[in-house]
Every structure is written in structure tokens, then in C-alpha cells.
Amino acid sequence: MEQNYLANENRYNNGMSYARCGNSGIMLPKVSLGFWHNFGSVDPFERSRAITRYAFDHGITHFDLANNYGPIYGSAEETLGRLMLADFKPYRDELFISTKAGYDMWPGPYGNWGSRKYLIASLNQSLKRMNLDYVDLFYSHRFDPETPLEETLQALVDIVRMGKALYIGISRWPLDATRFAYDYLKAHDVPMLIYQDRLNLLDRTPVDTGLLDFCASNGVGFISFSPLAQGLLTNRYLNGIPSDSRMAKGKFLKEEMLTPQLLEKLKNYNNIAQQRNETLAEMALAWVLKHKGVTSVLVGASSTEQLANNLQCINAVNFAQDL
Numbered sequence: 001m002e003q004n005y006l007a008n009e010n011r012y013n014n015g016m017s018y019a020r021c022g023n024s025g026i027m028l029p030k031v032s033l034g035f036w037h038n039f040g041s042v043d044p045f046e047r048s049r050a051i052t053r054y055a056f057d058h059g060i061t062h063f064d065l066a067n068n069y070g071p072i073y074g075s076a077e078e079t080l081g082r083l084m085l086a087d088f089k090p091y092r093d094e095l096f097i098s099t100k101a102g103y104d105m106w107p108g109p110y111g112n113w114g115s116r117k118y119l120i121a122s123l124n125q126s127l128k129r130m131n132l133d134y135v136d137l138f139y140s141h142r143f144d145p146e147t148p149l150e151e152t153l154q155a156l157v158d159i160v161r162m163g164k165a166l167y168i169g170i171s172r173w174p175l176d177a178t179r180f181a182y183d184y185l186k187a188h189d190v191p192m193l194i195y196q197d198r199l200n201l202l203d204r205t206p207v208d209t210g211l212l213d214f215c216a217s218n219g220v221g222f223i224s225f226s227p228l229a230q231g232l233l234t235n236r237y238l239n240g241i242p243s244d245s246r247m248a249k250g251k252f253l254k255e256e257m258l259t260p261q262l263l264e265k266l267k268n269y270n271n272i273a274q275q276r277n278e279t280l281a282e283m284a285l286a287w288v289l290k291h292k293g294v295t296s297v298l299v300g301a302s303s304t305e306q307l308a309n310n311l312q313c314i315n316a317v318n319f320a321q322d323l
């Protein structure tokens with residue numbers, strides 16, 4: 001394995017800009033990098049490494065993981081762990097690393113959902129896989145309708161008290177439960193740093209439900225996952241389904257989703273992007289970032305070229321009207 005990575009000394013003057021996460025002390029890059037796909041044990045390590053280096057060299061300080069990212073489960077965290085040892089150890093304090101627990105991770109009653117047992121055991125495993133002493137941000141990955149909210153939230157508070165995470169976030173919780181979590185965490189002096197949800201041109205749920213507004217009004221950051229709708233909002237599928245694409249793999253993005261109506265919509269968006277002298281991906285990311293309360297877009301990338309293109313969203317022109 002090639003050693004001696006030296007980060008670009010111009011990484012903080014390389015086009016990235018940073019936004020304050022809610023009313024916290026933390027600044028996040030407007031474009032963050034997600035490890036859901038392309039960082040598993042099934043993916044070539046050197047490609048994952050090149051994407052990660054490219055990200056950091058361009059000011060992407062925030063990497064987002066979860067216990068079950070891979071495949072196989074846990075292997076994206078292991079990839080980050082290898083990268084920490086090989087490349088990023090000297091830069092640990094320049095990185096803002098998150099992980100999550102909430103979905104099925106190991107068999108039996110303690111490897112899923114929102115119990116104290118699961119969250120704390122899972123984070124302990126994640127830290128080992130990532131070769132980290134602590135994560136910057138730990139999330140409850142989903143709302144658990146059966147575990148008392150107090151149990152989940154107190155586990156999150158205690159995780160911070162134990163020094164295993166510096167900040168707490170939640171993902172995909174309904175608005176009512178989010179309000180409860182916000183109040184609980186605030187009362188226990190561990191304010192909710194950030195909320196993670198899907199927001200993109202094809203799915204505006206957090207705007208429609210008032211979730212984004214709740215975050216903006218209460219000083220909670222908001223980070224949008226799948227801002228490119230897993231690649232639909234790029235040039236990837238405008239002329240067919242490439243054999244190396246996420247849709248061709250067919251697990252999380254299925255061919256049936258690409259209906260003639262959707263394709264026409266994507267082509268219309270692409271025409272608008274062309275009129276703006278932007279790629280569809282650039283425009284789609286800029287559209288998410290224009291919302292009041294959005295701190296960062298959390299992109300995936302299967303190549304450094306894709307990531308390079310996505311970074312251009314920082315320079316996108318303003319929107320005269322909504323799309």
C-alpha cells in the first residue's frame with residue numbers, strides 16, 4: 001500500500017465554503033462525503049482511498065458513516081479505519097466523523113433499533129472498526145416506535161458524557177418525536193447538533209412536513225442525504241442505465257423507479273441546468289443548499305470525477321425562481 005499521504009496544503013483555499021451547523025460552534029463543509037456506497041469490502045480499496053483523499057484535499061472535512069454501511073455491514077467503517085492508519089491519523093483533528101446505529105446490525109434482540117444496549121454496544125464496535133477513540137457525531141439512525149424515547153435519548157446523552165461522541169444527531173425521526181428529542185437533549189445539556197434526512201429535487205418531504213423549518217427555527221443543523229437521489233439527479237441515467245451504476249446493481253435504486261415520466265422530468269431539469277451552464281448534479285445540489293436551514297449536502301461518489309463535479313455546486317448561480 002502506498003504510504004506517506006501529504007494533504008494538499010491549500011485544502012482550505014480550494015473552493016470549499018463552510019456553514020455553521022445550527023447555532024453550534026461547529027462549521028461544516030457545504031459538501032460532505034457519505035460512505036454508504038463505494039467504501040465497502042466489495043469496493044476496490046484504492047478507489048475509496050482516492051475519493052477520500054480528493055475530498056480532504058478539497059476541504060471536505062466531514063465524512064459520514066453508519067455501522068451497517070458496506071457491504072458487508074461494518075466494512076465501510078473498516079475502510080475508514082484503514083485510511084485513518086494509512087493516511088489520516090495526522091489529520092484527525094481536522095476531520096468531523098459521524099457514525100450511526102438504528103438498523104439491523106447483528107442477529108438477536110440487541111442488534112437493531114434504539115435500545116441503550118444496542119446503541120452503546122454498536123458505537124463501541126464502530127470505534128474499533130474505525131480506529132478512533134471517539135466520533136465527532138453519533139446519530140440515532142431511525143426512530144424506534146417501541147423503545148421509550150427517554151431510553152434512546154438518555155443513551156445518546158451518556159455516550160457524550162463518556163466521551164465516545166462529541167455531538168448528537170438524529171435521522172429520520174418524525175416531527176413530533178424530533179420535538180421531544182430536542183427538548184430532552186437540551187434539558188440534559190447535550191443540544192441536538194443536527195438532523196439528517198433526504199431532501200432533493202424529487203423528494204421535498206422535510207420542507208413539506210415542517211421538519212426543516214423546525215430545525216432552522218431552533219438552531220439545529222440540517223444535512224441532506226441522497227441529495228442527488230442516488231444518482232438520478234445527474235447525467236447518469238439520461239441515456240440508459242450504465243452497467244457500473246448503482247441502478248444496474250439494483251439493490252437500493254431499482255430500474256422500475258426510472259419510469260418514462262421520471263425520465264422526462266430529469267431531462268427537463270437537465271435542460272434547465274444546461275441553460276445555467278451547470279451539470280444537473282451541480283444544479284440539484286445547489287437547489288438543496290439554497291434552503292434556509294440546510295447546513296450541508298451529503299453526497300456519495302463512485303469516482304473522484306463525480307466528486308469534482310459535485311464540488312462545483314458551491315459556485316452555482318442563484319435561483320431566480322423555485323424549480
Ligand SMILES: NC(=O)c1ccc[n+]([C@@H]2O[C@H](COP(=O)([O-])OP(=O)(O)OC[C@H]3O[C@@H](n4cnc5c(N)ncnc54)[C@H](OP(=O)(O)O)[C@@H]3O)[C@@H](O)[C@H]2O)c1
Nearest residue numbers: 034035036225226227228229230231234245246299300302
Ligand atoms: N440517514 C440515512 O438514513 C441515510 C440514508 C441514505 C444515505 N445516507 C447518507 O447520505 C450519503 C449519500 O447518499 P447517496 O450515496 O444516496 O447520495 P447521492 O449523492 O444522492 O448519490 C450518490 C451516487 O450518485 C452518483 N453520482 C454522484 N455524483 C455524480 C455526478 N457528479 N455525476 C454522475 N453521477 C453521480 C453515483 O452513483 P454511481 O455509483 O452509480 O456512480 C453516486 O454513488 C450516504 O453515503 C450516507 O452517508 C444516510
